[in-house]
Amino acid sequence: MRCLSALLVFAFTSIAATLTAGELSASNIITLPPSSPQGYFLRNDAQERPLLRLTGMIEAGDAERLRDLLVKLQTSSPPKPGMPLATIELSSLGGNLSEGVQLGMLLRSFKVVAVVRRQDVCLSACALALLGGNTVRTAAAYPADCNVEIGSKVAFHNFFLDRAELRDMTADDPVASRLRGFADARGGAAMLIRYAADMGLPPAFVANLMARPVEEFQYVETIGEFLALNLCPLGLDRPALPMSHQAVNVCNNSLATPAPLSSFIVGPITAPLVRRYMLERVQDGMNAARTKGKLADQFATWSVMRTGEEVDKLYEDLRAAGVALPELVGPTFEVSLNQAGRVRAACYVSLSATDPDKYEVVLQGERGLAEAVRKPPANARRMFLFDRLAVANQRPSLDLRDVVFPDKSGERQRASLRSGVAPGRPGVSE
Numbered sequence: 001m002r003c004l005s006a007l008l009v010f011a012f013t014s015i016a017a018t019l020t021a022g023e024l025s026a027s028n029i030i031t032l033p034p035s036s037p038q039g040y041f042l043r044n045d046a047q048e049r050p051l052l053r054l055t056g057m058i059e060a061g062d063a064e065r066l067r068d069l070l071v072k073l074q075t076s077s078p079p080k081p082g083m084p085l086a087t088i089e090l091s092s093l094g095g096n097l098s099e100g101v102q103l104g105m106l107l108r109s110f111k112v113v114a115v116v117r118r119q120d121v122c123l124s125a126c127a128l129a130l131l132g133g134n135t136v137r138t139a140a141a142y143p144a145d146c147n148v149e150i151g152s153k154v155a156f157h158n159f160f161l162d163r164a165e166l167r168d169m170t171a172d173d174p175v176a177s178r179l180r181g182f183a184d185a186r187g188g189a190a191m192l193i194r195y196a197a198d199m200g201l202p203p204a205f206v207a208n209l210m211a212r213p214v215e216e217f218q219y220v221e222t223i224g225e226f227l228a229l230n231l232c233p234l235g236l237d238r239p240a241l242p243m244s245h246q247a248v249n250v251c252n253n254s255l256a257t258p259a260p261l262s263s264f265i266v267g268p269i270t271a272p273l274v275r276r277y278m279l280e281r282v283q284d285g286m287n288a289a290r291t292k293g294k295l296a297d298q299f300a301t302w303s304v305m306r307t308g309e310e311v312d313k314l315y316e317d318l319r320a321a322g323v324a325l326p327e328l329v330g331p332t333f334e335v336s337l338n339q340a341g342r343v344r345a346a347c348y349v350s351l352s353a354t355d356p357d358k359y360e361v362v363l364q365g366e367r368g369l370a371e372a373v374r375k376p377p378a379n380a381r382r383m384f385l386f387d388r389l390a391v392a393n394q395r396p397s398l399d400l401r402d403v404v405f406p407d408k409s410g411e412r413q414r415a416s417l418r419s420g421v422a423p424g425r426p427g428v429s430e
Contacts, residue, residue: 019264019336027056027092029066050077050086052365053102070110084113084135084145091116101195104132108199111135116237118151123217127156129372131199134230142357144233148220150299150393154231155217158210170360184290202228219395226390227253232380233392238356239385242419244268246385247333251347253384254372261387264354270303272308274332275315278325279347279368282318285368324369326350326360356382 004346016293054066070085079085088107094100106130107114114133116122122130125202136145148154151157192206203227212218226233244266252258269277319325326332332350336343345364352358359381363370376384386392 006215015243025056026166027054028063029054029062029069031088033139035235037158042323044233049079049084051235052086052088053091055091058092058099058129060096060099062096062099063106066103066106070106070112074110074391077337079111081201082137085236086110086112087113087115088372089115089117090122090126090133090135091120092122092129094124094126097125098130098191100128101191101343103129103400104195105134105198107137113145115147115234116149116152118149121153123155124157127154127220128195130154130231131195131201134395136232136377136379142380142382143232144232146234146379148226148231148233148237148393150233151164152393153219153396155219156209156219158212158214176214200230205229219393221391221393221395222388223383223386223390223392226392227377227383227388230377232377233383236380236382238382239390241385243351243353244333247264247331247347247349247351248335250351250359250361250384252361253388254347254374256264256373259337259339263338264346265338266333267336269334269348271332273309274328274350279318281313281345281348281364281369282323282325286366289318324362324371326362326379329358329360330354359384379405 030053032053052069054062073086077086095374103125106112112133113135114130116130130147134145134147189206189210192209196203196206209218220229220231225231239249241249248261248264248266252264253260315325319327326348328350330350330352332348334345335347335349337346347361347363348369349361350359357380361372383392
């Protein structure tokens with residue numbers, strides 16, 4: 001499918017202030033020196049692993065070149081157990097659709113973390129490749145393996161056909177031209193659907209992408225978009241919201257189906273009484289389920305909760321036994337939902353006042369307490385402190401479709417640019 005492009009044709013009006021030569025020239029993959037990479041919040045082991053950088057237009061053969069490089073790295077610099085093989089920086093306006101998909105699959109299979117630095121742009125086929133480079137460890141902590149620095153520009157858009165190439169291939173047969181175009185378009189759609197499924201993306205991702213005009217970019221801006229795409233924003237601070245509002249967001253993000261924020265009611269649970277209050281909720285659940293046994297009998301007579309020490313011990317024993325009780329890490333809140341005038345408890349949330357990635361939440365079900373339906377990403381738990389519509393990474397003030405778009409004829413236009421220096425990497429040639 002050589003005719004398929006995720007980003008193909010450009011205009012060069014006022015582009016110098018926005019894009020770099022590396023982003024516009026043919027693709028290049030380089031190995032950066034082992035000095036500490038620029039950007040924020042990178043942990044020590046990320047600084048030790050090999051660092052690559054891919055810039056320029058993504059074209060046929062790029063995936064094969066990257067594969068050769070990664071195979072060599074596996075031999076020369078094998079990763080520690082459970083750690084990524086390498087980090088690769090992406091800075092590209094896009095290019096060949098199938099090549100971008102192959103790059104993403106390579107990053108996933110070789111466990112390479114892809115990063116878009118705050119000064120860089122990653123569009124279209126580049127953004128598709130980025131989705132494959134979001135490998136995280138099971139025990140990751142922020143910002144382990146995060147991959148989109150706040151300030152960078154990451155966006156998707158619908159693929160389209162290279163009209164000039166299609167016309168050259170079928171110049172003598174208009175019917176063949178239509179058939180070839182239809183076959184390529186169908187193949188491109190199937191490729192995207194298969195890739196999205198392999199990356200664990202929601203079905204709506206491809207539908208939203210293909211429903212947009214080709215010149216309209218879908219930027220990764222909101223917390224909800226980062227969560228849906230399994231991407232992690234680097235440089236995300238705690239939201240400037242009261243702790244009670246953060247508790248509501250954690251609850252809403254943990255439910256199977258989010259609810260309008262206006263329907264939530266939140267109140268603090270007095271610190272000395274939190275454990276007793278939560279144990280009473282356990283008792284309510286046992287009564288609702290008509291549970292029988294020694295513990296139910298003890299709860300019924302309150303014999304297990306006569307003193308504070310007994311309450312604390314029972315609470316920790318039940319947690320150790322797997323009962324859905326939150327670890328109390330700070331201020332604790334009961335979050336309720338008002339649905340058609342019926343108010344019911346939805347969640348119990350305990351938040352650390354100092355660590356935005358440390359909190360606990362349990363849901364209140366009809367038959368007692370339960371674990372959260374949706375879990376926060378291991379490498380950016382703090383995202384659950386935000387409403388899903390909150391903007392984490394603002395789109396550019398100058399919409400890139402004004403400087404990168406297909407012209408009316410569909411012919412390829414490219415400014416004559418030479419290779420330069422990697423942005424923010426003095427002395428490293430591309």
